[in-house]
Amino acid sequence: MTSFRIGRQGEPAPAKTIRFSFDGKDVTGLEGDTIASALLANDIAIVGRSFKYHRPRGVWGAGVEEPNAIVDIDMPSAVRNARATTTPALDGMVVRSVNAHPTAATDRHAFLDRFARFIPSAFYYKTFMWPDWHWFEPNIRKMAGLGILDPTAISVERADQVNEECDLLVIGGGPAGLFAARTASEKGKKVIICDDGFHFGGSLLHRQANIDGGDGPAWIAATLNVLRDRGVQLLARTTAFGLYDHGLVALNEIRPGKASSRLWRVRPTNVLLATGAIERPLPFANNDLPGVMSAEAGLSYLRRHGIAVGRRVVLATNNGVGVETSRELADAGIEVTLVDYRSGRRLMVAEGSKRVAGVKLSDGTRVAADAVLVSGGFTPTLHLFGQAKGKLRWDDDLLTFVAGDPVPRLSAGGAAAGSFGLTGVFESTARALASFGLTPRAMPKIVGRDTDYGIVAAWPEPNMSGRVWIDLQHDVTTKDIELAARENFVSVEHLKRYTTLGMATDQGKTSNLNGLALMAQLTEKAIPEVGTTTYRPPFTPVPFTSLAGVTSGSLMNPPRRLVLENEHFAAGANLREYGGWLRPAWYGAEPEATAINREVRQARDSVALFDASPLGKIEVLGPQAAEFMDFVYYNTMSTLKAGRCRYGFMLSESGIVYDDGVLVRLEENRFIVSCSSSHVPGVYALLEEWRQDRFDRKRLFIHNTTADTATLTVSGPKSRALLEAVGLGIDLGDKNLPHMATAWGSFGDDTVRISRVSFTGDRSYEISIRADRAKHLWKTLRRRGEAFNATLLGLEALMVLRAEKGFIVIGKDSDGMTRPMDLGASAPLAKKTAEFIGKRSLFTEEAQRPDRNQLVGLEVVDGTQPFAIGSHGVESTPAGKRSLGYVTSSYFSATLNRPIALGLIERGAARHGEEIDVQHLGQIRRARLVPPCVFDPSGDRLNG
Known part of the structure; x- marks a missing residue:
């Protein structure tokens, strides 16, 4: 050369x-x-x-x-x-x-070719199994792959992502695509045309042609001018790499002078494939x-x-x-x-x-x-047609596969439709457009000789002499395909995987048809009887930066922010993400552990202020509301009186605990579901799913008001005194507002809802107010709280307080196998007669096993350090150590001045007082199983 x-x-x-x-x-x-x-x-x-x-x-x-x-x-x-x-x-x-x-x-690895006869297709399956594949794996993996990844390389420019829709998306900017875009635009249609080349024109950029009295470049320029004047969106250097469900077409645009690509998500009414053909x-x-x-x-x-x-x-x-x-x-x-x-x-x-x-x-x-x-002939580029579940049809005259039965809203024209002369290109494109109800005003006029395809078969044959290459990228020869046939890998999908024919970035563009033709001869079948492999996106490799776009880091799953975030910052809050919300973990500049211990002690001794706004506040209203609450909760909720609250579990259909929380009944037909902060979207979706599936949508309504309302918690022995000093227009005494009750009050001109519920085990009040009015209430609580030695409470200290009481966090103190009986809640299963989600699953043999993991407290027997979360309780057996469950929560309790822990341990509820081994990273410690609640088990402080 x-x-x-x-x-x-x-x-x-x-x-x-x-x-x-x-x-x-x-x-x-x-x-x-x-x-x-x-x-x-x-x-x-x-x-x-x-x-x-x-x-x-x-x-x-x-x-x-x-x-x-x-x-x-x-x-x-x-x-x-x-x-x-x-x-x-x-x-x-x-x-x-x-x-x-x-x-x-x-x-330096060119010597491998000398050993080619010893390393045919799939040789590694047979060669490296003895004595142990892992002996060879590191070097094989080192030699595998093509490019070398540089882990220090960081893309400094993020890709854009664009969502668009149009009447017609034309994929391919050659003569067929340009003609199609011109025809659709003259009908007033919104058109997008993309082409993976540097310039529009396709084959007219290198083949001689005379169209409408001018050469190819002149026709291209004239057509592009018309398209620009009509507002057609022209996307050069843009590849349509995938056609997905519901008509979504994904495009990757390489932008001149930009380090990153742009991802287009286009939802067209119709798609014309003018993708051309690939020479074999x-x-x-x-x-x-x-x-x-x-x-x-x-x-x-x-x-x-x-x-x-x-x-x-x-x-x-x-x-x-x-x-x-x-x-x-x-x-x-x-x-x-x-x-x-x-x-x-x-x-x-x-x-x-x-x-x-x-x-x-x-x-x-x-x-x-x-x-x-x-x-060796041309294979129409129909990868996107295949991705749309279109089936290919063999054409004996063209000796290739063409598009078979029509796919709704998708058609092919030009070489993609098997037309390899200019006259045929425009005629086939006109037919494709007609399927969309578009008829060109005039057909382009071709002057001079048109191409006569006139192909004859030139397939690879069995027993060809020398090394005849079918797949250039993966080193597949005719002998490899013959070996696959001898070993009965005759299915096209088996052939592909056994020999690597048409895999990876090639996706069979140059190799597939020759491989299928040889397998057809080896199995004495016709080529269409052998079948075709499945085309999968992407058509060509797409940069990860294009797929990621700007949705990375905090933009991938943006944390939700408290309406009082600035006030928390001003108070010295250290923010962390919890359940999708950015929330105060602790306050102050002192070390984390010191600050948490201080907050715990002050909360127990005086009063604590906590921003509980992320708690779910989903209103359920209507004549069927009470019946609905019985169905979605494990507990019976229809007997709850207006103005009262009740704690309960929601289950999945398999009987697994999905969420817990307090249900508030404001009126006979009005409830508020207070669910876990991280589960609000899931609970809302669950409620809506069952409302639509089982209940009358005219008699039951659901509104998620979580973001509309801020909830501020005041907890501790001096909480009542602080709120009386603030003044909420309501008697806060135990007779008027007992524990697990709710009532309406006021703060200035604003109506507030006050609920006596507690996640700390002390007397607590949750005050719910319009989110945009929360700032004034928070500042007033802080100012008045100075006289009571009030502390701001971060989430880390709250976790310690709730663990001292044995209160659980779903997803932390439960797992994908935990049922309500494992958490000590067996009564509803025995007493509740109404149907509820997951009920049937609670009576299965698995759910009733006596050796299930159950919630317990774990007392440290040896030392003063808390157990590591995730540590396993273990016992020795003749076969070795066996897990008995694991530690779910573990803290140092500043209230008790010792470590505390919760865990799910096999038969734990019946084993209080028993000691077990706890293992973590090879270290064995001792724990005593105790009730989950280790602070104020009588509950006296709730009314203290």
Whole structure:
């Protein structure tokens, strides 16, 4: 191969010269070059090494079909496994080949090819099982893969994400796509057209044509002007890589001068596939040598970049498009020897070591050549059609698969529909548009000779001499497919996985059909009987930054913020995320443990102020509200009186505890579900699901008012005195407002709801007020609280206070197996007669096992350090240690001046007083099982 630049004949050639490095070698190109075209212009034949055998490989194609020219880019930004054929060459770029050490030209692993006969497809399944796969795994994994990931490389520019909709999305900007966009836009339709190339035009950028009295570039320019005037959105360098459920099409746009891509999520009414077709290789020995290239690519490099891929070129073809290509190359002054399979002659072997030196033909003739261009026919690019669950149909005249039965709102035109001449391109596109109710006003007029496809079969055959490559990217030969057939891997999906044919980034673009054709002959079937593999997105690799967009870090799952966040900051709060909310963990500049202990002691001795606004406040209203509450709660709730509260569990259908909390009954037909802060969305969804499934939606209504209302908690022995000093317009005495009661009061001009519920075990009041009025109430509580030695209470101290009382946190002191009986709540199961969610599951053998893990307290027997959360209770058995459960919560209690813990331990409720071993990271400690509540078990302080 002797490639060189002869001057551009298609696109204008800017004078600016660019320089970059490839494998440490200086490369000179012109602005507008791809990496591949610049390498060809500098006569760099070996651009990479094959995946398994490390054979030298050169540029094969000119677009996304390229299987060989995969490169890593280190500057100006780190990009891995980029296709050199679709990546623009930039000044100062640092490029290196993949799967080559140290360079593609001097790869030290090239010796592997000498052992090819011993390492056919799936050899690793048979070779490395004895004596132990793990002996070989590290080195195999080290050699696997293509590009080398740099863990220190950080993308500094995040990708944009755009949501859009349109009447027609045209995928492909060649003649078919441009014609379709023009037709739809003239009907007043909103149109988006995308193309993965640098410029719109497709094959007209490198093939001669006369349309409507002008050449191809003139027709392209005129059509684009019309589309711009009509407001059509033109997206160049944009690949439609996936077609998903509900008509969503995902596009990846590479933006000039930007380090990141842009992700488009488009929901079109109709989609036209004008995606073209991919030229297939021809099978002959050594058909992977550098210098063997797609004929279409050879013409593209000549017309678009002014590069001749060789001085003496052999062009082998089995179709009329390839013959036309040979004429265009010859007209440009390239010496071309045509081998037309339709006349009987065929290629048998490419000769040369590291690049093409000549070919041998079927009639014994040897032809000296420095490049071999091949055209084995065209395969319509129907990956997106397959992703839309479209089925392919075999066409005996075209010798390829085409789109089968129509898919609603999706159609193909041009080469994607099997039309390889310009007249057929426009006619098939018109038919596709007609399926959407769009008829062009006039058809483009083609002047001159049109292409006659006229293809003959040139499939790989069994027992071909030499090494005939089917999949260039994965080193799959005809012999590998024959081996798969002998070992009965004849299903196309088995063949794909056994041989790696058409896997990874290639997705079968150049290899699939030749592989299927050979398997058909080996199994004595027709090609369509063998079937096709499943096309899956993405069509081409998509940068992770594009998929992530800006939704990373806090933007991926933004924490919810308290309306009083600024007040907490001003008070010295240290904020952490709890259940999706950014909340105070503790207050003050002192060490965390010191601050938590101080807050715990003050809360027990005087009074604590706590922002409980994230607690769920979901209102349930209507004549069926009480019946609904009985159904969604494990406990009976319909007997609750107005103005009273009751603690209860919600279960999943499998009887697992989903959430707990206090239910407030304001009126006969009005309840407030106070659920865990982190479970509000889930509980709301659960309530709404069962309302729609089982109840009358005209007699039951649900409103999530969590964000509308702030809840401020005042807890401790002096809580009543503090609230009386504040003045809430209500008698706070035990007779008027006993524990687990609720009433309406006032603060200034605002109505407030006051509930006597406690998560600390002390007398507590929850005051609910309009969120936008909470600031004044909070400041008043703080100012009045100074006289009572009030403390601000962070969530860490609250966790200690609740653990001292044995109060649980769902998801922390329960797991995916915990049922309410495991937490000591067995009475409702025995007494409740009404149906409720999960009831049936509580009577299963599993739910009734006597050896289930149950909630207990764990007292430290040895030492003064708390147990590690997650430590396992263990017992010794003849087979070794066995887990008895684990520690769920563990703290140092400043109230008791000792460690406390909760856990789920096997048969724990019946084993109070028993000592067990507790193991963590190999260390064994001793614990005594005790009741969960270790502070004020009589509950006297609730009314203190």
